[in-house]
Amino acid sequence: VDINMAFKNSTDNWGWLSKLFHWLTAALIFIQIPLGFYAKSLRLSPLKIDVFVWHKSLGMLVLLLVVIRLLWRIKNSIPAPLTSHRLHRALASGAHGILYLLMLALPLSGWLTASASMFPTKLFWLIPLPALVSPDSATKTLAADIHSACVYITIAVLLLHIAAALWHHFVRRDSTLKRMWF
């Protein structure tokens, strides 16, 4: 680990804060997707309620992280892509843009679902989650449908994102993946 590692991004490298944001959200998303499917699969029980509290709490953490991450990205320049191929660049920036949108849409649609349901939410069993809308069945169904549609799109775009990273690392043998690590 380079102790002189820069805090901010440069034209060639990611700063450690951007890397931290990337891997933290990555870890949370890898927990959140199976956790969400698991919570949904359970019959209504104390366990289901607890698993959902984790899912909602981590989801709100993702939202907070993504907002800070986006602000940091807007304030900073980002390293130039390691490919000059126009299609690859377009695919990469398209995928990144969609991922940012999804990282906002997923927690927001989840928050909307929780708000529209009658069941109150206490994040980490501590903080009552303020409701975005008043309880309403139709709103809840719509928000839940958007939430699950976003999950499937996220899985597809993430597969592309991971495949591209591995392609850079193993096929093109450039430092795209390595420079995102610490």
Added chain:
Amino acid sequence: MIIRMPILLLLWLVSCLASAEQWRNDGAASRLYFAPSYEGLPINGEFSQFQVSVSSSQNLQPESLSVQVQIASADLGSSDLNQAIQMVDWFDSQSFAEASFISEHIVATGADQQFVAQGTLSLKAATKTIEVPFSWQPSTEGNISMQGELILDRGDFAIGSGEWSSGDQIGLAVKVWFDLSLVAAGD
């Protein structure tokens, strides 16, 4: 004669009011709410089907009352929750379709228009003596406004048994409150 007619009419109206001793809830204008809680936060619901009947003295003091509640009409605003609460662990409405509260003993608390009905609540498999405090306000339109609030312990009635019985997530205290408009029965 011109002066006496309205006076007679008024006397007749007053006598009608005074002799109306049986009251029932006006369905559209009466609500019966209940709110369990999760981690101390309320989950608001209501029973849409229930019947209240009250007997009063000639000077409109409440004397006895009876309430029937159709348990299947419990609405927590979510189809998932509504299905769940009808199950055996909760209301078990298949076996216990109706809850009732019967009071033959209503006492004035001393405060203006405030009463307490002492009676028995039959809910699920349990029957328990409870007190229901309420306000009672006859209006000039001839109906009576009746409001009250009480806290029940769901554990007393085995509502939320098994894995739910501890009250750790879904609290044991359940708030019940009502806002009724009573009209003369037979109207």
